[in-house]
Each structure stands twice: as C-alpha cells, then as structure tokens.
Amino acid sequence: MPHAKGFIGVLSLMLLLGMLISPDFPADAFGGGPATAPSLLKASGSLNDILQYISSGWDQLTRSLNRCETFQDIKVPGGAILYMPAEMSIPPGMQGPRKQCDVRMEHLPAKITSFGSLDPGKISHPGLLYLEHPYVVPGGQFNEMYGWDSYFIIRGLLENHRRDLAKGMVENFLFEVQHYGGMLNANRTYYLTRSQPPFLSSMILAVYRAEEAAGQADRHWLEKAYRLAAVDYDRWVRQPHLAGDTGLARYFDLGDGPVPEIEGDPMEYYREVARYFLLHGGANNSYLTHVSGPRPPVSVAGPVFSVFVCGQQETPANCAAPEHVALTADFYKGDRSMRESGFDETFRFGPFGADTHHYAPVCLNSLLYKTEKDLEEISAVLGKQDDAKQWGTKATERQQRIAKYLWDDQRGLFFDYNFSTAMRSTYEYATTFYPLWAGLASKEEAAAVERNIGLFEQPGGLAMSRNESEEQWDLPYGWAPIHLLAVEGLRSYGYAEDADRIAYKFLRTVLQNFERDRTLREKYNVVTGSAETHIETGYKENVIGFGWSNGVFLVLLSQTPPGLVSRLSAESAPRK
Numbered sequence: 001m002p003h004a005k006g007f008i009g010v011l012s013l014m015l016l017l018g019m020l021i022s023p024d025f026p027a028d029a030f031g032g033g034p035a036t037a038p039s040l041l042k043a044s045g046s047l048n049d050i051l052q053y054i055s056s057g058w059d060q061l062t063r064s065l066n067r068c069e070t071f072q073d074i075k076v077p078g079g080a081i082l083y084m085p086a087e088m089s090i091p092p093g094m095q096g097p098r099k100q101c102d103v104r105m106e107h108l109p110a111k112i113t114s115f116g117s118l119d120p121g122k123i124s125h126p127g128l129l130y131l132e133h134p135y136v137v138p139g140g141q142f143n144e145m146y147g148w149d150s151y152f153i154i155r156g157l158l159e160n161h162r163r164d165l166a167k168g169m170v171e172n173f174l175f176e177v178q179h180y181g182g183m184l185n186a187n188r189t190y191y192l193t194r195s196q197p198p199f200l201s202s203m204i205l206a207v208y209r210a211e212e213a214a215g216q217a218d219r220h221w222l223e224k225a226y227r228l229a230a231v232d233y234d235r236w237v238r239q240p241h242l243a244g245d246t247g248l249a250r251y252f253d254l255g256d257g258p259v260p261e262i263e264g265d266p267m268e269y270y271r272e273v274a275r276y277f278l279l280h281g282g283a284n285n286s287y288l289t290h291v292s293g294p295r296p297p298v299s300v301a302g303p304v305f306s307v308f309v310c311g312q313q314e315t316p317a318n319c320a321a322p323e324h325v326a327l328t329a330d331f332y333k334g335d336r337s338m339r340e341s342g343f344d345e346t347f348r349f350g351p352f353g354a355d356t357h358h359y360a361p362v363c364l365n366s367l368l369y370k371t372e373k374d375l376e377e378i379s380a381v382l383g384k385q386d387d388a389k390q391w392g393t394k395a396t397e398r399q400q401r402i403a404k405y406l407w408d409d410q411r412g413l414f415f416d417y418n419f420s421t422a423m424r425s426t427y428e429y430a431t432t433f434y435p436l437w438a439g440l441a442s443k444e445e446a447a448a449v450e451r452n453i454g455l456f457e458q459p460g461g462l463a464m465s466r467n468e469s470e471e472q473w474d475l476p477y478g479w480a481p482i483h484l485l486a487v488e489g490l491r492s493y494g495y496a497e498d499a500d501r502i503a504y505k506f507l508r509t510v511l512q513n514f515e516r517d518r519t520l521r522e523k524y525n526v527v528t529g530s531a532e533t534h535i536e537t538g539y540k541e542n543v544i545g546f547g548w549s550n551g552v553f554l555v556l557l558s559q560t561p562p563g564l565v566s567r568l569s570a571e572s573a574p575r576k
Contacts, residue, residue, distance in 0.1 A: 046572035047565075050514045054550040055160055057520075061547060062165065063143070064134035065094065068101035071128055073188065074141050075261045079104060081127030083189060085179040086111040088130075112192070115181035115235045116254030120192050126260065129187040132175055133168030138522070139545015141263050144186035145172060147196025148342050149548050151203050152481050156551020158210045159558055167207045170225065173200055177228045182235055185340065193255035194340040198236060198367050201229050201374035208378075219382065226378045233371050236364075243360035244419030247401045249368055252357050253336030256329060257301040262538070267303060272537045273335075273352050274305045274325050280351070287331040287354050291324040301329035333357050345538040346473035348427050348465065349416070352537075358420040362406050366434035369398045373439065399440045412448030413455075414441075430456050430464045430482045436489030446493040453490075453498055460526035461506035462486055470536035477533070478506065478526035480552035487556060503556045504564050510553055511572050520549045 063070040071080035080103045084090055090105055097103060106127070112118045120126070128144070135145040136153045150169055157166040173183050183200050185191035204225045211217050235241065236249045243250040262269050277285040291304050306322040331354050338344050338353025341361065349356040376391035405417040408424060414432045416425045432449055435441040441449065456462045461478040468475045483506045491499040509524050513531045521531045522543040533542045557565065 046511060046515050047569045049518075050511055050520075050553070053514070053518070053520070054156070054554060057545075057550055058136060058157065058160065058162060058165070061136045061139055061545060062134050063137055063145075065097050065130075068097075069143070071101055071103050072143055073126070073128070074143070075263050076126045076188075076190065078125055081106060081125055082130055083108050083123070083127050084130045088179070108189075112179065112181045115195070116193050117181060118192055120189050120255065123189050126188060126190050129176075129180060129184070129189060129192075131172040131187055133171050134165060135169045135172055136165065136547055137545075138543070138547035140522075140541065140543035142186075142543065142545075142547075144188055144191075145169065146186045147173075147183050148199050148481070151199035151206075152484060152548035152551040152555075154203050154206055154551070155484070156548075156554045158206060159551075159554040163207070163210055163214070166210070170200075170203045170207050173203065174225060174228045177232045182232050188261070190260050194253040194336060196340060196342050197363060198232065198371055200232055201371045201378070204229060205374055205378070222378060223382055226375065226382060229371070229378075230375060233368070233375070236368055243417070246360050246405050246417065246419050247397065248360035248365045248405060248417070248419075250357055250360055250419075251337040251340040251364060253333065253340050255336055257332050258303075259336060259339060263541075267305075269537055270302060270327060271305045271307065273331075274327055275307045275309060276351060277327075278307055278309045278323055278325060287328050289326045289328055291326055300326040301332045302327055330354075343464075343473045345471040346429075346464065347467055347469040347471060348425075348429050348473070351469075352471075355418065355420075358418050359425070360405060360417045360419055361431070362402075362414045362416055362429075363431040363434050365398060365402055365406065366431075366438040366440060369395050369402065369435075369440045370438040372398060395440075402435065402440060403442075403445075407445060409448075412452050414445075414449070428455055428466050430462055430486065433482065433486035433489050436493055437485040438489075439492065441493070443493070446489075446495075450490065450493070450495050450498060453502075457502065457505075458526040459505065460509035460524060460529035462502060463526050470534070472523060472533065472535050472539055476525050476527035477523045478509075479523050480506075480510075480546075480549040484552045484555060487559070491559070499559075500561060500564055503560050504568065507553065507556055507560065507568055508571065510549065511568065515572060519544045520546050520553070522546045522549065 071082065080101065082103050082105050084105065084107050086108045094105065098105060108118060109122055110118055131145065136150070136157065137143050138146060138149050142149070150173070154166045154169055157163070176182065176184050176187070180192065183195050183198065185194050185196050204222070208217065208222055240252045240254070241249050258266055258270055260266060274288065277288050289300055304324055304326045306324055308322050334349065334354040334356045335352065337356040338349060341353075341356060341363070343353070345352055349359055372391050372395035376388045376395065379387035379391060402414070405424070406414045408415050413428060414435055415427065416429075418425060436446050436449060455466060458476070458478070461483055463475045463478050464482065465474045483502065487499045487503045490502070506526075509526060509529050510520060512529065513524065514520060517531070522545065523533065524531055525533060531542055533540070
C-alpha cells in the first residue's frame, strides 16, 4: 500500500527535528547550498512552534465522559443528554459527570439491529451517543468523533506516539458498528441515518502496523476488528447504497427532510438554496415545488419559503409579492447524501449536491476497493486464506467496474457516474487522486492523472475543483485530507517529484498562516495561500482546531525530504 509505515514516519520526523535543532549538525547536510548551524537553528523556530502547537493540541481536542465540554453541541442547542445503547446498562462511575456537567442520561428507545433501523425522530431530544474511549474531535462546532476526519487524526496521533489514543478511537468505531449499526457520520443521535467515507479498514491497519512495529501486535484485537469491519463494509454493497445496476456504490442517507445540524438556523440555508433554484430555472426547477399558499402539500418534506427574486436586493419593496416554494423530498435526500460524502457543500453532484444519491462516486468506490484489499490483507494475516481469496476477487471486480464507468480515457481523469442518466460527469474534481491512493489505477491511468495535476495545482497546494461555486469544497479551497491522499497516491506510482512539490506547497501554506494567527484551520485558500474564506452558503466559518489539518501536517512533514524541510524552515524564519 502507498502509506508510509507509522514507525518509519515517527523515526524520520524525530531524526529530522533532531537535525534541525542540533548546532553540531553539519551545515550543508540538507543540500541546497551552504548554511551555518546557528542560522539553521534560528530558522527552525516556527516549525518547532507549530509542532508543539499540534502536540499539545491533541489533549485540548480530546473528549471523554469526565470532561464537561464533551457534551456541548452548539449546532443543536439544548440540554445535554447522553444516550446509551438500549441493550447496555449505564456504566459505573457516571454519577460524577452527571452531576458536575448537568448531563441527563437516557437509553435509546430501541436496540439498533441494522444501520438506520432507529428513526432519530423517535428520540425526544438530540444528544450525544455513548462511546467507551476518549477521542479527538476536529474542533469548533465539530465537537464529536467524525467518521473520515478520524482517519487523518489517527495518522497524526501515531506520528506523535499517541498510539493508545489512536487505538481507542478505532475501538469506538467498532463499538458504533456493534451498537449503532455502523460507523457513523459522528456520534450524535441526528447522525444515526448516515455514515461518512469508509476509512475504517485503513484506521485498523494503521494502528495494527504501529503496534506491530513496536513489537506489540495484537492478533486477537485484529480478529475482532476484521469481523466488525466486514459488517460495516456489507451495508455499502447492498440496497439502498447500490448505484443502480453498475455494481458500484453510492452515498445515501436513510433520513428524510432538512438536517438539523447546520449551525444557526438551518432553514436560512435551505431558503438560500430555494432562492438559487428560483433564479436558475424558476419554479419549474425539478427540485422546487411551487406552493400557492403558506401551507405545503403533503408530498413536500420541508417548509415553504417566501422568496423575493425580482430585484438586485431581496426586499418586499422591490417585488409585488414573494414566490412561495418548497424544496422537494428528492432534494433533501440528495442534500443528506452529500453530507454522508463528507463534501458538504460542493456543486460536484449538481448545485448544492442535490444529485448526490444519483451518482456512483470516485471517492466512495475507491475507498471500498481499498477496504476490500485491506480485508484481503488482514484475513491473510489471520490465516483465513479462503476469505482472502474472496476479498481479492471482490476488489478485482470493483476495479474493473471503476475502469468501465468512472475512467475517462480521453480526458485522463476519473469522474463520478450518474447512473440515473447513464452519463459520466464532466466535473473535474480532486477525488481523481483517490484511485492512486487506493492502488487501483493502472500505470497508464496514473500517468494520465499525473499529467493533469495542473488542473488542480495552485500556489498554495491542490484546489478541490476548477469551479468557483462559492461553496467550501470547490475552488479556491484546498483541504488537508485531499493533500495526503494525492501526495501518497502520486508517490506510490513513482511520481515523487510531484508528491514532494505538492506536499511542500501545502505545508508552507499551513505554516505561513500559523505564523500569522498561531492556529491551524479547517481549510485554506490555496490560490492566495491564505486562511481567508468567502463562502456564500452553508459552513461559512473557517474553523480553528483543526484535527485533520494537524494530523496531515505531521504525516506530510515526516514524508518530505530533509532538503525541502530545511527550505520550509528557512522560509518561515523571522525576517530582519
């Protein structure tokens, strides 16, 4: 697989930092021209600062049942409630946190027998779902353990020798599979109807390899993890997650109607979406229902919006009367499914992701191929040769389907496939690097993707797309996870120069912005190299924290050649 072994990354980072801060290290050891040891030491200041910030930040971002901030939820305000699985008793020792943090404890109304079998609408008030072990949250409003964020956080924790914390997070996901039906978007009750991109097998192997490198491989734990990872995988390869008759998978939220977790008033977001659709297609837009009065028809899954669209300024003075419209149930299904993809929001699956559930996506199917290959590897380690053969067959079949439906030989990129229209998308998106990271691209496909790096590469790293939709998962924004996947994918196919260049650009962007505001952010404007964002709708804040940015910075730094790290350190040195 393309990932650097955890212990190798840790050792290389330790060695590198030791060289940076040692006045006895030869001045020209990194190449790139002569330098004196004192100047090298001086230049390492900002780099050391950010590493210390990240290292101490893990504890600040860690949540457990004895910390009151664990229960806070600014997205859906109200009294703090901790929900236990219906089949479990309240663990001993919870009396203290209950009183100290003013937390009410309840059981879920029924045992969850399969993913989505419990309707969150039947839960009296949203609350936190119980997990056994401490976990790291992304930061800011994201005060839960998130599905795909956690993979990049775990990679960073392993670089920082926090193996117990990383393993505990994987244990929590296995607990979710056992008691909540599968790996959740995050551990809140309103996420019981959807997951996030499936990185569970990658988390398991990252932890197991780190333990193996430390001489502490736990085959019993790996056996348990293998069994539950297979359970989680299974729900992606059956209805309703099947993408038509392609044999591929789709994102699909089992819930209906508006989501509650958009910070502020979620209806303001949906109102802006309705207004956009009115301006781009009028009341005949397929995702709008025109309503003659303030009461919605029975078929509508959400509220009716009174929207003025007849002037530059949306005020009653400019219009004779507002339009009364509602978003359709199909829109809300797409909106929810977009959130399962983790790419919320983007226009990649149509405006505001409204068509997400009609696509077989590159990212999801690459990750499922990766899961199949991981489970093949794990079953072989466990001596389950028949299982290994079956997983290998599944992976080969998926690889062939991805080549058939998602690869565009003329354009040299992987694209999502709309199985409802039987048409491949033309939306150029950075998920084209996922097949390289997963190891499923042929040499020819990887070479074509490499030739097209320029479509996404910017001064500060990789932009998600070439479309400036004013949403956070499009141009001009770049994100830590896509940089890690792209860099490791390119390197695994032999494109080390490209991998190093992109890693360097993103590391420099993060470091230079850290020098300005002493924080790490959720995302970056890779066109300007800044942390400034101008997002029209949805998540407008550039959240401080930030879990996966911290983790990816450590991993990319550990994989970057010493000469480039020396250059990075020198460029971040204070200017006289």
